[in-house]
Amino acid sequence: MTSNPSRNELGAFLKDRRCALSLRAMGLPDSDSRRRVKGLRREEVALLAAISADYYARIEQGRIQASASVLNRIARVLHLDNDQRERMYELADKDATRRRRCVAQKVQPQLRRLLHGLVDTPAIVLGRRTDILAWNPLAAALITDFARIPAKKRNYVRLVFTDPAMRTLYTDWQHVARTSVAQLRMEAARDSTDQRLCGLVGELSVHDEDFRGWWGDHQVSLSTIGTKVLHHPVAGDLTLHWDTLTCPADPDQQLVTLTAEPGTPSHDGLRILASWAARTP
Structure with a gap:
């Protein structure tokens, strides 16, 4: 599947947020000289969000449209605040927030x-x-x-x-x-x-x-x-x-x-x- 410009913007947003995370705050060592990126790797975000690394990579690459439930899990992993969540949903699909709120809530x-x-x-x-x-x-x-x-x-x-x-x-x-x-x-x-x-x-x-x-x-x-x-x-x-x-x-x-x-x-x-x-x- 080819990439989509709006999804590319979402991918850039997600990459920026995961790179901005403090490894120490996430309970990970921040002195690993082998790490080539700041913050979390794609594979680590995928693991914490309980999705496959390939699936998350395709989201960042703008090759697929993620579901609202998956985006919600990614938002939790990336520690997004309310404004950042809304921005993420807007980039993913302007109607995503509306669909998310229609889903019956279950207590965490x-x-x-x-x-x-x-x-x-x-x-x-x-x-x-x-x-x-x-x-x-x-x-x-x-x-x-x-x-x-x-x-x-x-x-x-x-x-x-x-x-x-x-x-x-x-x-x-x-x-x-x-x-x-x-x-x-x-x-x-x-x-x-x-x-x-x-x-x-x-x-x-x-x-x-x-x-x-x-x-x-x-x-x-x-x-x-x-x-x-x-x-x-x-x-x-x-x-x-x-x-x-x-x-x-x-x-x-x-x-x-x-x-x-x-x-x-x-x-x-x-x-x-x-x-x-x-x-x-």
Whole structure:
């Protein structure tokens, strides 16, 4: 197959990024006199991306068009930031980002391991458009039994607006709801062509006057930390601090944790809730 000019530009971009990598940061020796290139070799990128060296070479040479999933793995290996990822997808195919976002997300293994290790901390994994991808038992005990919600409906913003229990769980439900709308607005700004997001916005706009009005305000939010005040039927009143950890392998996935200051009634309340959840079948 002959090379393609736009793919040649992609190849130059990938070569530039792999040559710019620090070998020491990658856990490789940087004093090998036999190395003729800076950064990673093609074969090393291919190995880390779990593809053949020949396949990766043909991508850099502009001889083939890589799939979105392969490009995503290469982006992870090359430690591309969000802007660099978007540039890579643009060079590969202007519609690639759109196709990538249409593929159903699966929680990254490293996030799942972290999630299972947080036995005393409520935590969930949020994906694109605030879809709830995974959770631990304490998060289910604190917020709701996520397993009872069909996977296609398992979305945090939808839950806030459609589950009546959320309006009593969150002491300042209006603030929580408005913030969630602003976060969803940011998702829409990243990809206005996301059909599932458009469907969610349409559904909530029809069924909830508050959502319809707040969506029209065009407020956006990039908050990654904050405080929520809850009134839980078992644990009582809780003031919890939430933090987010973005997954390097998939920046569209975030681990959200809720913690309380040690020695406070809220900290005791979480311990009571954990004990109650452990006894509840």
